[in-house]
Amino acid sequence: MSKIGEAGRSGPKVRSDCRVVVEYCDKGGLSLDISSKVDPMYGENIQQQISESCAKLGIENAKVTVEDRGALPFVLDARLETAARRANPEFDATLVPEMRKHCTYKSAADRLRRSRLYLPGNEPKFFVNAGLHNPDGMILDLEDSVAHSEKDAARCMVRNALRVVDFYGAERMVRINQGEMGIADLDWIVPHNVHLILIPKVEDPQQVIDVDNRIKEILKENNIEQTVFLMPIIESALGAWKAYEIAAACENVVSLAIGLEDYTADIGTQRTLEGGESFWARAQVLNGAVAAGVQPIDTVFSDVGDEEGLRNSIIEAKSFGFVGKGCIHPRQIDVVHKTFAPETAELEKAKKIVLAFEDAESKGLGVVSLGSKMIDAPVVKRALRTVDVAIQVGMLNAEWRKEVD
């Protein structure tokens, strides 16, 4: 009896992917049937890779068909592994690519998270160039952008991407699924230098704690010393109600985000441009996050073609107190960064206040004054933050004080 499994996509419109069919036989060895769009340039290379990968996966008697549309090596391996597993559910071999040096960089709890770019986890064609657009965070998504029937394929693809693809310094994030499936996702992700896990549709701090505990177990099992940060996403009325508890659920939570598509559906309304329907929830998430000492992060702006609308929505989010925005298209990233950056006048004023503050401190004065005006402590605090952000985004040299003198 033969067992067949297939994975991936092919056809004239498919780019940078492939379809692999594995048909196990009782005997007869391995037979490969490979066709490729890039055959003249990489035909032999693909032939060699597929035979070696079959050997590593222990596929001995099988017919393996590959219809390649210019898939990169890590994609070919992911599709082969998924097809082999689908042909035999008891299959437990894996084909984990070698961890590339450019995948080993670290993150930090307090790094900037102004922009985070969503990449559908089962669409490898978007992966290799995504980091070139310089988002603060790169989200490989296993949740809403992946069809239910492709969850297994996406896990395998995202794992390989985490070990191979250069994201050029972006924080390496994965959005897992809800509930049990999300916990199971972690096995595929955590050992591969993921920096941050986004937990969708959180309504209770226990969900965050469960994820955190499972991550710690996996790290321990694999002898990895690393902290994986968490960004719970609030997407319902109940979640919004418990925003603070969720943000404060455990020490690895670094940000709290709001997702308005699901939230508005949950309260039985629709998103409007003015956003009156979500005012309370956003305020709740913002205050919950700040109270717990984590970054408040706003929802995505979904009209990719409307740059002006995006800019306005960021100005609004910034004035609300949010420090980050979700991006669903790379062209949104630069707009997000530019708009979140302090304005020139704002920065110049902040610099003066900081200098005045430091001057007062060095003279042991209790009161900070600028000209004839007294400066309150919260104003100093805000100015310090503005200067700090300006340095982080490269608007201001860290040695700016020398330049002022």
Added chain:
Amino acid sequence: MKLVKNALGRLVPVEVNGKKATPYMGVGKFKPDGRKYAPPIRTAADYPADGNKIVSDLATALKNAGLKDGMTISSHHHLRNGDMVANEVFAAAAAMGKKDLMWLPSASFPCHQGMIEHMENGVIHHIEGSMNGPLGAYCSEGKMRGMGVLRSHGGRWQAIQDGDVHIDIAVIAAPTADPFGNATGDQGPAACGLLGFALADSIYADHVIVVTDNLVEFPCIPWQIQGNNVDQVVVLDQIGDASKIVSGTTQITKSPDRLLIAELTAKFCDEAGIVQDGFSFQAGAGGTALSFALFLRDMMRERGIKARFVRGGSTQYLVDMLEEGLTDYILDGQTFDLEGVRSMHENSGHINTSPFTSYNFHGKGNFASMLDAVVLGATEVDVNFNANVVTHSDGKLLHGIGGWMNCLASKCTILPIPSFRDRIPVLVDDVTTLCGPGELIDVIVTERGIAINPQRQDLLDKLRGSSLPIRSIEEIKNEVEEIVGGKPEAPDVGDKVVAAINWVDGTVIDCVREVKS
């Protein structure tokens, strides 16, 4: 076939289709003497005094022209993929039983794939002009009897003017014409803007036939083609499918990676000091080049900078810039969309040019070398900045040269290209076909960084300390090879030379080999 190494180390034939060919000698090295080619002297006494040169149909016109086996028939490509005339000409020649003709188009399009049948049954011997799609495949597989010759737009003018190629009969599809043979492309149901690519044919061919579907009373104004060079006029019901001649709107790219490349290109131009009042540039109508023009436009608007001239192919975006006053002139070689056609018809700042004014290397200068910056595509670029524009990495003919080679003469030649397409590297050790010498290619802009030709120390100096991702070309190439899993295999080609690639001066810069299928 005897092959010799040319100045770039490429093996090229010394004889092409029975004529002696000169191997490429270097940029500006080959300077032929002698006089230009000239058509025979004609006498007005042999033409109707009332100026009416209309004949009943194409077959009659070809018969009157003395069409014989082995002759060369030329055509132009402004009707692009909507052209019906070239097909009708060869259908008529086939019906007349003629054999072994040479077709000299200024470019060919998918609508011309019927020429394959004419080659199969002996009507056409070979094609000297761009070949892509099915024609490219036919030539690449070594099925054409003669050798293909690919020339740039300027190189085609040079070859005709110098007599390297002789045109027996030029057939000029004319969107509007009068009975005397004056013709224009800027009006009529098949309007395509201008007819610059047919100008050399009209001047140098032994016999000139104008074919129109929009006959107007004398005089046809403007006369982009002068009736004084025309022997006969044929009126057809339709010369072209308007929907395939120009596109209604030209598309800018939506690809984020290509937009990134276009934006980096514009920023590079800025930091290199190119974007100044009175500057000039040329960018094609491809998605990335169009987006580059838009980024440049925004930059010009923001700073109140105005260009003196922009070289077309024109599109609605260039027309907008002209109408907005961001440039004094569009010096246009071809119009790509309906807005371009309209503007050329209406706007005195939208100028009709030809390969003579813009590109011809055997002339007293040309516009291309005066451009401050030109933005072009390429299928491959090697680590010495040599570039390929005609073949794919699998060795098959893919594109014509167009004005590409001629534009390399600009003050700053920039190639915005992806570093790889799907899995296929664009940056390579050695280009499959060398169409542009690296010494003329100044900058490569990819999504993974900008590489400046080490020969342009001035540009390297200007960009020192820039926040732009300036890298060496090898560094970007190595990164790409790491991503795609190694260097590509060399194409599987045979010994047979199927096409010669001519440099702007008529010398052979490289050749294309038969691809084993």
